[in-house]
Amino acid sequence: ERLGAHSPAHLPPVLGAGEVRLRTPEETMRRMLALCAVAVRAESLSSEPLSLQDIATKLGAGVAALTPAERDFIERDAPDEETWANHGWRYESAALLQWALGLSEALPPPTAICDAGQIARIAIDHADEARIAQASLRPLPELLDALDGVYRRHWLVRQARLDEREPPIGLHPSVVYERHYALNWLLRFDEQDWDEVGTPT
Numbered sequence: 001e002r003l004g005a006h007s008p009a010h011l012p013p014v015l016g017a018g019e020v021r022l023r024t025p026e027e028t029m030r031r032m033l034a035l036c037a038v039a040v041r042a043e044s045l046s047s048e049p050l051s052l053q054d055i056a057t058k059l060g061a062g063v064a065a066l067t068p069a070e071r072d073f074i075e076r077d078a079p080d081e082e083t084w085a086n087h088g089w090r091y092e093s094a095a096l097l098q099w100a101l102g103l104s105e106a107l108p109p110p111t112a113i114c115d116a117g118q119i120a121r122i123a124i125d126h127a128d129e130a131r132i133a134q135a136s137l138r139p140l141p142e143l144l145d146a147l148d149g150v151y152r153r154h155w156l157v158r159q160a161r162l163d164e165r166e167p168p169i170g171l172h173p174s175v176v177y178e179r180h181y182a183l184n185w186l187l188r189f190d191e192q193d194w195d196e197v198g199t200p201t
C-alpha cells in the first residue's frame with residue numbers, strides 16, 4: 001500500500017510459520033543451480049548453443065539436479081519458442097533462491113529483470129559440493145514476508161490483465177510469476193515437485 005497499490009482485504013493469508021515444512025538448504029542450492037543451467041542453455045540458443053556437456057563443466061551439480069522436463073529441454077536441439085522463453089525466465093527463479101540462500105543481499109522490487117550474468121556467476125561460484133554442503137537459508141519470517149508480498153503483487157498483476165490495463169506500480173508480470181513459483185516450491189505449497197508448482201491467487 002505504501003507503494004500505491006491496494007490488494008483486497010479478502011485475500012487469504014499465506015502459510016504461517018507453524019505450517020511450513022521448508023526445503024533443505026542443500027536441496028534449495030541444487031535447485032538454484034539447475035535453474036541456472038536451463039536458463040544458460042536458453043540464453044545460448046540465440047547465439048552459440050551450449051550442450052549439456054558444456055553446461056556441466058561449470059554447473060555439474062545443477063545438471064545432476066535437472067527435472068525430466070528440464071533435461072528434455074536442454075537435450076533438445078530446437079525447442080519450440082514458448083518452451084525456450086519459459087526456461088529463459090528461470091534466471092528470475094534462480095535469483096529468488098539465491099536471495100533465500102543469502103547469496104545476495106537484497107531482493108529488489110519485481111519491476112525489472114535481474115542481471116542474468118551476475119546470477120550465472122554466483123551460481124558457478126557455488127556449484128561445488130563444499131559450497132552446497134555449507135548452504136543455509138534466511139530466517140523463516142523473512143521468507144514468509146517475501147511470499148506474502150509476491151502473492152499480493154501477483155494478484156495485482158492478474159487483476160490488471162483481466163481489466164486489460166497495465167500492471168500497477170511498474171510490476172513486471174514475468175518477474176512476479178517466477179518469484180511466486182520459486183517461493184511456493186521452497187515453502188512446499190501443496191507439496192508439489194518443481195515441474196508441477198502452482199501459483200494460485
